[in-house]
């Protein structure tokens with residue numbers, strides 16, 4: 001039996017994840033961490049902060065808020081617990097903290113737990129290499145009106161994937177409000193739309209001379225993210241300390 005602590009257990013994703021784990025005979029949620037411990041009745045204890053958590057588990061799965069990262073990392077490093085983190089809105093300092101902690105424990109991090117987004121990231125990387133400078137690259141992401149970070153972690157994942165394939169020659173440009181200049185060929189434009197209950201849409205546009213290519217992923221349900229996190233946990237339990245992402249799991 002794989003025991004799990006869910007960070008952000010009373011959030012939207014935390015609740016979907018705990019429902020999936022409750023129906024999985026090989027896994028069990030033994031504790032949760034959330035800023036409002038009493039928001040829902042849970043069949044496991046919920047702690048306000050990671051430092052209060054009395055339980056130890058095989059893995060921590062985190063769908064919460066980037067401000068909780070330091071506390072979760074401290075808990076995982078102190079207890080030598082592998083961490084799967086899906087939380088977005090990470091700063092450069094947060095990414096460095098994850099890298100530092102991965103020298104001690106196994107850490108899996110991704111801005112998107114779905115198979116599809118990771119496939120389109122690869123496709124977009126290849127398309128950018130083949131199409132070259134005549135094609136301008138713009139990314140549009142759309143999410144529900146409850147999302148607190150922008151642009152999305154997935155937009156960064158895709159933009160970074162494209163940029164890696166182009167020797168990091170591109171600069172990210174977020175919206176164009178107030179810019180009194182033409183677009184540069186080195187731009188990757190990134191634009192965020194928020195509204196209603198949109199689960200998550202990411203479109204990469206390659207706009208060239210007289211032709212346009214669009215590569216698009218649409219998430220129809222949040223279940224794919226919870227299922228991806230469960231698969232990532234199973235993968236991570238077989239790893240030693242280090243930093244892992246979807247590319248490592250899908251190899």
Ligand SMILES: NC(=O)C1=CN([C@@H]2O[C@H](COP(=O)(O)OP(=O)(O)OC[C@H]3O[C@@H](n4cnc5c(N)ncnc54)[C@H](OP(=O)(O)O)[C@@H]3O)[C@@H](O)[C@H]2O)C=CC1
Pocket residue numbers: 008009010011012013014034035036062063064065066067068085086087088089110111112113114149153225
């Ligand atoms: N990598 C992936 O595949 C996916 C990643 N995500 C990411 O996972 C995270 C959670 O998503 P989701 O469940 O939809 O979000 P929710 O806002 O529904 O849940 C997040 C949880 O964190 C809490 N929280 C919010 N702000 C703070 C804060 N400042 N300090 C402490 N706790 C806080 C929330 O409490 P409260 O409700 O009170 O605000 C809630 O319990 C987000 O970063 C999202 O982008 C989501 C889906 C897929």
Ligand SMILES: O=C(O)C1=N[C@H](C(=O)O)C[C@H](O)C1
Pocket residue numbers: 088111112113143147151152153154155199200201
């Ligand atoms: O907040 C969300 O809902 C999502 N967040 C992730 C992101 O920021 O990319 C992944 C997914 O798109 C849903």
